[in-house]
Structure formats: structure tokens, C-alpha cells
């Protein structure tokens with residue numbers, strides 16, 4: 418690892434003022450992504466601002482209008498365990514529980530989870546020379562290499578790296594918003610706009626400006642969210658990233674037809690992916706094997722498969738079928 422300076426911030430304005438004074442600086446929360454990547458030589462910050470002492474950023478609460486507000490420093494395990502989250506947004510809690518390991522969930526923060534970086538081996542291993550995300554303009558070894566764990570949706574000719582977060586899939590489904598603070602002031606970003614498609618500049622992964630700190634994640638109340646789940650298919654049952662995953666939520670009319678549906682998918686795209694076309698198709702229909710299958714087909718309709726990941730088209734379709742049929746059987750208080 419290279420030498421770096423470590424500074425400590427005690428309140429949000431401290432944090433953004435300190436970071437604004439440097440060119441190559443990063444915030445650190447749990448460190449479970451950043452320190453890994455520094456050890457690998459992928460991230461090389463000269464200055465690190467520890468935000469763990471910043472007061473008030475670990476709060477999880479539901480406001481008067483039913484909106485859920487999660488501070489950026491809340492730990493994955495605390496949000497997963499929160500009773501209000503479990504009841505009002507079950508998919509959100511499950512997406513956290515099914516991520517990483519107990520030890521990691523105790524360390525890792527919500528803000529850091531949103532900004533975790535791809536697990537693409539060609540990005541993480543500096544022995545590979547061609548990675549447009551790590552070394553812009555160098556090419557992409559994943560295109561013709563081992564590409565089982567790469568994306569099929571949102572890809573470009575410059576990058577097919579997968580977005581790995583489980584939490585982000587459920588936040589995409591629930592129309593979340595992100596609150597940030599920087600030396601220039603505060604702003605609110607729709608979650609759908611936070612992550613960028615790789616296009617010709619895969620090194621730019623999100624729309625945050627240098628030195629902009631995430632302060633909170635805000636999740637609106639929704640009737641559909643109560644009947645929701647996060648289904649994650651992985652190569653082994655725990656401590657594993659998703660091969661495919663679905664965050665699904667439905668609100669049903671008395672006659673069983675769908676009034677509202679939210680569907681987001683993971684393990685297949687370069688950014689958290691909302692399956693809007695599938696949602697539009699499902700509105701007004703009843704969930705059964707055939708409508709669920711068609712929703713799955715629509716969700717993957719723009720897929721650009723490669724040699725080792727083409728199997729995910731069918732697997733994702735089946736994951737969606739399974740998720741929607743399970744939603745029907747859920748008891749909702």
C-alpha cells in the first residue's frame with residue numbers, strides 16, 4: 418500500500434471542507450471496499466477522511482409521512498435488523514441480509530455500499546493491462562476473457578463490468594433518493610441517476626462531484642413495498658455475490674390484478690437496473706406462470722450476452738417468475 422494521510426471529521430461540514438482542500442482524497446466509512454482496493458493497488462488516494470466520527474449520520478427512522486430516512490453511516494446490519502424496515506420495505510432488509518458476511522455487514526455503511534466498485538477480476542487485478550475502468554483507454558480484457566460474472570444490460574463496447582450491490586437493487590425498485598453535501602452545498606439526487614452507464618467513460622461510475630459526501634438515503638412510503646421480497650441466486654448459499662437477483666414489490670387489487678408493481682434486477686447489469694417495460698406489462702394483470710414469464714422476458718429483452726454469461730438470460734427470467742409467484746403467497750399484515 419502507498420503512504421497516505423488520515424484525517425478525522427467530526428461533523429458533515431468539517432468533512433466536506435477537509436476533502437475540498439485536496440485533489441486525490443477519499444472518504445472512508447467501513448473501509449471494506451476502499452482498503453481492499455488500496456491493498457490491490459487499484460485505488461491510490463493520497464488523503465483519507467475518516468467520517469465515522471461524524472455525528473447524526475447513522476440514524477434510521479421513519480418520518481411522519483411514512484418516508485424512510487437512513488443516514489449514510491448506518492451499518493448494513495443495523496438497517497437489515499430494523500423492525501420498521503423489515504415491515505415496511507422487506508426487500509430492502511433482505512437485500513442487506515443476503516449481502517456479504519455478518520462481520521462485513523457490521524462494518525460496512527450504507528453510503529459505502531452505494532459506491533462499492535465492480536468485482537470484475539480484470540478491474541481488481543492490476544496484472545491485467547486492459548481495463549478501461551482502471552486505466553482509461555487501455556481496452557477491456559473481459560470482452561473476450563472469462564466473462565461469466567459480467568453484465569448483459571447497460572453494457573458498452575468499452576466496459577461490461579457488473580454492478581455488484583444487492584442493496585442498490587432494492588433501492589432502485591423503491592424509487593429512493595440520495596441526499597448529499599459538498600463545499601458547494603446540499604442536493605438531492607434520484608437514485609436512478611446516481612450510477613452512470615459505462616458508455617465511453619467507464620471510469621466515471623456515478624454523478625457525484627469530487628468531495629461530495631452522501632449524507633442519507635431516503636425511501637418513499639409505498640403500499641407495494643409492504644408486499645416485497647429480494648430473491649438472490651448465488652453459486653453458494655451465503656457470502657457470495659448475486660448471479661441473478663430480483664427486488665420485487667406488488668400492490669394487488671381485491672380481484673387479484675396488479676395495481677402497482679416495482680421490479681429491479683441485479684447480477685446482470687452495469688448499474689442497478691429497473692425493469693420498467695416488465696412493470697408496464699404487468700399493471701392490470703394477474704400474476705401467474707405465463708404473465709411472470711413474459712415479465713421476465715421483457716426484463717432481459719435488451720440483453721447483450723457474451724460467451725460465458727448467456728445462461729443468465731434464462732436464469733434471470735426464472736428468478737423473476739419465482740419472485741413474482743412467491744409474492745402472491747406472502748402474508749401481508
Ligand SMILES: Cc1cc2nc3c(=O)[nH]c(=O)nc-3n(C[C@H](O)[C@H](O)[C@H](O)COP(=O)(O)OP(=O)(O)OC[C@H]3O[C@@H](n4cnc5c(N)ncnc54)[C@H](O)[C@@H]3O)c2cc1C
Nearest residue numbers: 446447448449450451516517526528529530532582583631
Ligand atoms: C468479501 C466481500 C463480500 C461482499 N459481498 C457483498 C454482497 O454479497 N453484496 C453486496 O451488496 N456487497 C457485498 N460486499 C461489498 C460491501 O457491501 C461493501 O464493501 C460495503 O458496503 C462498502 O461499505 P463501506 O462503508 O465499507 O465503504 P468504504 O470502503 O468505506 O467506502 C467505499 C467507497 O465509498 C466512498 N464513501 C463511503 N462513504 C461515503 C459517503 N458517505 N459519501 C461519499 N463517499 C463515501 C469511499 O470513499 C469509497 O470510495 C462484499 C465485500 C466484501 C469485501
